[in-house]
Amino acid sequence: MHVDANTLDDNVDIVYRINIPRLRSHWSHRSLDLKIKAYMCKNNLIEPLISWELLDSIMELPLEEATALFQSLVDGVKQAA
Numbered sequence: 001m002h003v004d005a006n007t008l009d010d011n012v013d014i015v016y017r018i019n020i021p022r023l024r025s026h027w028s029h030r031s032l033d034l035k036i037k038a039y040m041c042k043n044n045l046i047e048p049l050i051s052w053e054l055l056d057s058i059m060e061l062p063l064e065e066a067t068a069l070f071q072s073l074v075d076g077v078k079q080a081a
Contacts, residue, residue, distance in 0.1 A: 010039035016046060018070070020055065027059045032067045034074050049073050 005014060018032045040046060058066035
């Protein structure tokens with residue numbers, strides 16, 4: 001179910017799905033489900049974390065490890081906010 005994060009209280013927990021297409025020939029499409037607060041979506045705090053360096057790292061890992069790595073970056077943003 002899709003819910004507009006702008007209608008939620010800032011501290012509501014949501015699942016934020018990142019879809020990564022096959023941007024390099026040796027990658028496969030991936031979807032990562034991250035646990036974030038609504039304010040992170042409202043303020044676009046996730047997209048700036050995405051870099052080629054991060055993508056190169058997570059696309060080589062098994063999905064569970066890739067999600068955990070990205071989630072650790074998100075958790076760092078949550079703590080800093």
